Amino acid sequence: MGRVAAVSGATTGAGAADAGQSFDAAHSALVADRSLQFAVETPKPPPPPPDWLKGLFDLLGGLGPVFIVIFWTGLALIVLAILWLIAREVIRIRLPQRHTPTPPGEENWRPAPAQAIALLSDADALAEQDRFAEAVHLILLRSIGDIDGRLPNTVRPALTSRDIAALHRLPDTARPAFNRIARVVEASLFGGRTVSRGDFLECRQAYEAFAFPDAWRAA
Known part of the structure; x- marks a missing residue:
């Protein structure tokens, strides 16, 4: 019985020794494998910033x-x-405007001579073609443009020529000239009246009186 136990113990010890040798061999083979990495590489710290940059950050x-x-x-x-x-x-x-702007002086409102001459030339060209109604209508539009340019915010789209002629801001000396032009145009547009050469000449003379400073001297 004691012999069997001794043999069994020897066998167990030999098996343990073989197992230990096998583990060591496997570990050595694993460590020797170049495709595997076991060591952890510590990254290098970044270089410190230059002194001038550090000074800028501090500032x-x-x-x-x-x-x-x-x-x-x-x-x-x-x-x-x-x-x-x-x-x-x-x-x-x-709050609406409290102060009504006064009409400008004659030196400020007077249209440029070239502009007035160009208008009269265009009107004369229409009159030469016997298009008197178009000619007087052109003169009226320029007269309204003169008023709106010299007295801003006075002429509104809803106003008729008669309403414009009745405006209290329109100088009394200019009102008759504008009335003559507006009367001929309204009779043509709304009354169906034919505009003659005499009507055109009357409107032309009225515009000349309307455009020059004397018509606004009493403003």
């Missing part, structure tokens, strides 16, 4: 509070500017 870091103040100040100015624009528009819409 910007010190100016951080100043930048915050500048940011909020700029934001406040933008908000105030927006509020001012809104308030100005509200005031402009809610």
